[in-house]
Amino acid sequence: MKNDMRTSSQVFRFLILTMLGIINFLIFSSLAMHYYSGGTLENPQNMGYSFISNKFSDLGMTISYSGVSNKISFLLFNSSLILAGISLIPFILIITRLISANISIEKKKMKQLQILGIIAALNFSFVGLTPKNLPWAIVLHTLFQDVAFVGLFFFQIWIIYLLKKTKLSKILPFIFQIVVLIQGVYLLFLFRIIPATNEIHCIAQKIIVYAQLLSFLIQSLLLLLKEEQTRINLLMKKKK
Template sequence: MSNQLLQRSAILFALLSALLFFILSSWAMMEYPGGTIQDRATEGYSFWNNYFSDLGRTRSWNGAPNALSSRLFQAGLVTVGISLGAYFLVLPAIFRTAKARFLAAIASMLGLMAAASYIGIALNPLNVNYRLHTLFVRAGFIAFLAMSLFYTLSILNEPGYPKHYARAFAVFSIILGIQVVIMLFGPRSWSSPGALLLQASAQKVVVYAEMVCMVYQGVGAWRWISLRDHPDRRP
């Protein structure tokens, strides 16, 4: 398999896994029995008051079995973790300059940490191993934030790579950075309904922003490979 085919395959896998996670997590939301950390009596999934992690619980907050929702969430998140791992393994090779490759290698190591954390989140449901689940959640978001910053720098140091992809990553990094601050230093979700709304909403915004950003970056990497290997096609 040629390097270009390997790179394109990893990018395509990551793009498809983002779509799969969106579909499976949406399906899982429809199957979630009900309950939040603040109100065990609610029915169904509350978009702004339930975490994504609630989908992976073996029992929902209202005490009902949550087998289908949990399996859908786990399948989607594990697939994302594996696909991101593949993507970050090939990432440095799409750059040409030594500095960009070095920065991309750091981004890849951080990205692999985030990918492994996502798999850890899926395999350690919140109600089964709270501490390990929470550790993977925090590690995943922080590693992804650091990855985004180094990925931005690698694009900026690669001549010819369209810089609007770096700007998109920079904007996403700000959004993710705000969420990390809320996650680590904001009010705990069990302390009040308002705190739960803040924490769960911030997580939703970031997860969907991350999906959009990575699809955008994947398309950008795909196009860059063509520009890199065929300079005559550049505008």
């Protein structure tokens, strides 16, 4: 009983960390847009941040396309992205542990799934450590970005398959399916399989980033409510 209570408490704390990291990014990336010092790739004279013509990574540049210092936006965006990437790891560990507790799966395969998810999450953080306007960082920035999106794409496909074999929830795999569909389309743009203008790339990037983060936020909340119900049930049994 005590071990069950301790496990439930750990799950609660882990999911809270994920939710806080995501909320932190949503808030501070929005502030970074406000403080962005201006300019787009096609129009350096553009005032402020354009939701249609600027990419997320523009916020993390040390100097914006306008040629002006982008210090505030740089600090807000990159720090929140680094934390967001790290905050996905607790969710990855929790969801894989819950799956392995509900179905029979080789430990080696579950470990591989966890490693895939963690690598994808950490690469989001690495994007925040490599401002794309710096000559030494541009190749790494692109590499980390691609690994993050592709890694998370295949991680989620794997999770969908496993979740459907459990009785954990019907909502969780459905949410993942929607996000995987959106991300699949975005990857076609990202790797130039489907030609697209800069504006389409910018809009598509924001759609997938917000869809990913909101999906993790919603799923963390659903798992949190499930764990809270489990904790209450354990307390009720203990009182009896």
